[in-house]
Amino acid sequence: MNVEDFDFELPEELIAQTPLPDRTASRLLVLDRKTGQTEDRHFVSIIEELQAGDCLVLNDTRVLPARLYGVKKDTGASIEILLLKQLENNEWETLVKPAKRVKEGSVIEFGDGRLTAVCTGEAEHGGRILKMSYEGIFHEVLDELGEMPLPPYIKETLPDQERYQTVFAKNRGSAAAPTAGLHFTKELLEKIEEKGVHIAYITLHVGLGTFRPVSVENIEEHEMHAEFYQMSAGTARLLQSVRESGGRIFAVGTTSARTLETIMKEHNQFQEASGWTSIFIYPGYEVRGFDGLLTNFHLPKSTLVMLVSAFATKEFVLNAYNHAVEQRYRFFSFGDAMLIK
Missing domain, CATH: 2.40.10.240 (QueA-like)
Structure with a gap:
């Protein structure tokens, strides 16, 4: 599979340079991974996409001023x-x-x-x-x-350093934020829980893999940089319970997705675990650890676009990205979000 297969045209002006004043004010593109249909919504409507008994999995890593x-x-x-x-x-x-x-x-x-x-x-x-x-x-x-390590495509300064942290950030160790989580406020998470949706936390400290482009033509030859992950016994029990009761597990961000898949691949079930993962997810990989994915819009030809394409097919994902460009969605770390269900 060639890295060029994951390229798409992205006007530079769509790269979000600053975060919105209200975290929940972002737009939300909903993609049905079975049909490829898309729907333009706002992020606060994510609560309508979730059902009682579902579970959101959040990465509680905290970015170092690295x-x-x-x-x-x-x-x-x-x-x-x-x-x-x-x-x-x-x-x-x-x-x-x-x-x-x-x-x-x-x-x-x-x-x-x-x-x-x-x-x-x-x-x-x-x-x-x-x-x-x-x-x-x-x-x-x-x-x-130290200074907050904003990605190189962000040229603006960030007056409020906490705006590059999620509101649930706790465990220090990341060189970059798990950006899908930036859209949540404590109030929105409370409303989601009031609906009967479970909230689970894992940790994955984002490292070099986030900054490293794919430099080989054949993506199967790309090697991911190892990153530290951790899942508690309580989170493992909750996820097992959600699965057994027929609820859906939504990974918030590719970091949560990679953690869940690492644990399922190594243990064939959710269980307390920690270690280093260099898992590389691309089309052909069978996702087993989650049923839905909330993610931002990623760089062309990046491992993150490949991961999303493994979950929803490359055709559907690139069609959705082209739609997002046409509709002037904001891209990357401070941009809008996509929910794949």
Whole structure:
């Protein structure tokens, strides 16, 4: 299967640069994955698409202020880093720009020495392993010196950093937000629960896979970057109960979808689990962990478009995307949403 099969025309002006003041004010394109029919709605109408006994699965990861700007101690050269994954002994896997300036032994200082990083080696995909030195609590230092790692296609600044967090974000560790969850407010979630819909939480810390384009022609040759996931025993019991009682499971975002599929693939049922997943879902894959998917509109030729196409067929998804372009939907992280049922 060729990566070009997942391309589509996207006018640059449809890439949302700023979030809407009201999280729930986004539009919602509803796609019937059995017929390919689409319906234009508003996000608040998602409550009408859910039934008592259904379950929404939300990713409660919290985005780190993972972008840091520093200088090389020996030359004073400006260095930008993005924290991707915490390793042991205060080491982090990072993306560095410009990477060619940072070799093993290089020392980078941030915040006038408040934080110091020493390069201890190269990571896969051209990244660097950096060992951090600081006084106090690392996350407090990061809150002071770091910036929210907005995707590169967003050129505008974000005055309210919390707007790139979901209202249910809890477990710190992501390099990017699970953006399908950005549309929910606490009030809307309460109304959904009042209807008898269950809310379940999983965790998947978004890493390099979000930033990495598919660089091979044959998508079967693409390798996903491993990301940490976790499902509690309580969530597993709830999902098993929903399945047994005939309710539908809706994955909110591709991160929730990948977590559910990882657990079903490894255990053949929902159960307490944690670890690292590099699951790559594309057409031909049989989805077993969810019955519906809420997701934003993704980049052309991305692994996320491929995942959505595995669930609803490439033809239906690309037709829906072309409809979204014609109807001037807003795309990507701060854009509108699509519900596939």
